[in-house]
Amino acid sequence: MSDYTQKIRETAKKLLSEGKVDAVIGYREGTLPLMAEPCLVKDPEKVDQLVFNSFCGVNLANYLPKRKDRVAVVAKGCDSRNIALHIVENQVDRERLFVIGAPCTRMVDRRKVAAAVGGREISGVSEQDGKLTVSGPGYEQTVDKKDVLQDNCSICIHRNPVLADEMLGEKLPEQEADRYADVREVEAMSPEERFAHFKDLFSECIRCYACRNACPLCYCPTCFVDESKPQWVGKSIDPTDTMTFHFLRAFHCAGRCTDCGACERACPVGIKVRQLTRKLEKDCLGLFDWEAGMNPDVRPPLDTWRPEDPEEFIK
């Protein structure tokens, strides 16, 4: 059992039995290898289902808006930034929230593991010293965890929570990473190539909205794609409508996306939706020196004005 798991259980038990919170939001063991399921624990006797491992890729900040009770939540680096954004955007009340911060050990992409073992059935996984031992009918194979990380985790530069009421461990060293190599490639394309690129990128989208629904930023009571009076976007899988959904959703995340990867992780057909949000992230960084969710007390660039804001994009 990982240290984090042990500490989460202890903290949860303490908070619940002392009546400091009404519930704890964490992860429990999944029914499938390489998965963990978000869960809500109210009973101090039931904290033993809580775990923390390399498969906790779901962003728990997504479960906070509209809650009326006092909750504790387990938060990785990116989750904590989304919590900070929720605070800035008045979606959660800091007073009623207890953040259990997890300096993040980086999350594993289950599809990459499946590919690494050649698509064979996986019936069990164990983790030790940066290696995953994957087993299935008639085989056992060890893979380096760093080769099967979620795309966003492999370029993450903020693994330590930005806010926490209790930390599960010491801060971990941050890495240097080139975050925008693929974005630059798209930028270098001609407009026609770029359009063709995005058309292909979204060609398999089934508009299940798992990407949107997994995202903590997408808490609008009615999403623009679901509006009917007026109806902004068609609902079929017509390519223009599908792309319109993706482009507009990305713009709604401008200056807010923390690159937690929850959207991409959720997509059943493996679409790299973060390409759009990371372009906006790159622009926000370049134009406004802004990274989303780093501080719950600072207003974001799209609702403030500073004398030094550049205006080159405006004629």
Next chain:
Amino acid sequence: MGVEPGRLHFSWISSAESTKFVDVATKVIEEVRALGPAGQLAKTKAQVA
């Protein structure tokens, strides 16, 4: 996104600059007209089964 160059314009016009607004709007209309109808992200009939 690959929207054709020239189809999207940004401008900063104060509420006091009504003539600038007219000028910019006229110019944008002319330029976009010259480009012809949009070929991308323009839907006439849904392309579905």
Next chain:
Amino acid sequence: MRFLKIAKDDWTRGVEDLKKSFRVFGPVKEKEAYDFRLLDKGVLPDFSFQNTRLSPKSTVYPQSEILFEYTLDESKADHHVHKVPEKDYSPRVILGIRPCDAKAFELVRLNFDTPEYKDPYWLSAYEATTKVGLACDDPCSTCFCTSAGSGPYDEAGLDVLLADRDDHFLAKVLTEKGEAFVSAAGWNTEAPDAEAGFEKLAAEAEGKVPGGVPTDKLADKETVALHGADFWEDVAFSCINCGTCTYLCPTCWCFDIQDEVKGAEGVRMRNWDSCMFPLFTLHGSGHNPRATKVDRVRQRFMHKLKYFVDRYGRGIQCVGCGRCVSSCPVNIDIRRVARLMNEFEPAPEKCPA
């Protein structure tokens, strides 16, 4: 019913011959996953798949389909007339469909082909379709077809069932459509003594399917008590109400109807819909009878595992393909929920003091 032997040497020729009289759909690998696609000339179905990521239901029931077109322009002669666009209902074959997915068509049919209503779009496509199954000798760990009234050699809904035997396929021809299929492909090597071997293969494969998803007591449960069971909140907590589970499911059939109009020209189309979306039950008045996530998650499982069972008496509305299990982003697992429901006992009523 009869057995044929199809030598793999003769496979390519046969498939190409088929394409002369059928539109052939088969599994192909695109980017990272397998899906059913219309096979162009020279393209063979790729049978190295376990199962496809999306179910083959869209070959008969497209995610978005235009029902009819119309014009409101009174200067046109055919204004205000429903015009059904030309559709290709020529014979088609789904080559390599898994038995669970074929059985799913029989369940979906209960909705689209009833004594009162016959859905012309679904039925025309369905009737044009020949389903050639590929038996599963190597089921996935998320499969539970044998618990769901199907199996790796289940013949329900199939016209031909193929078993892959190294250098040949054994074909069990089940229907008239199946006969037309093998004759179009020119496969006619009889294998009269194949039956016993075939049954043995079926039994072996069935043994490999993970079991243990009990559904036997669902019919006896009291609906209201089950609806009020205390586990729903816990089951539903992690759900993000996306459409993944229902869109991937071969047995989910719900759709929404939309008009899309440009100027005076319009189309009426239907799109898959999902009980997991809040919009699914939103009334024009603004009232939503399934207003919370718990309501929606409960609906999905109650429909599949209880209402359907009671309404049709044909088991559950699930064939155990496991797609929703493996693709749910938060790991909500119908096998676990089926167990909870099957084992549910209402709390004994307390005597009023």
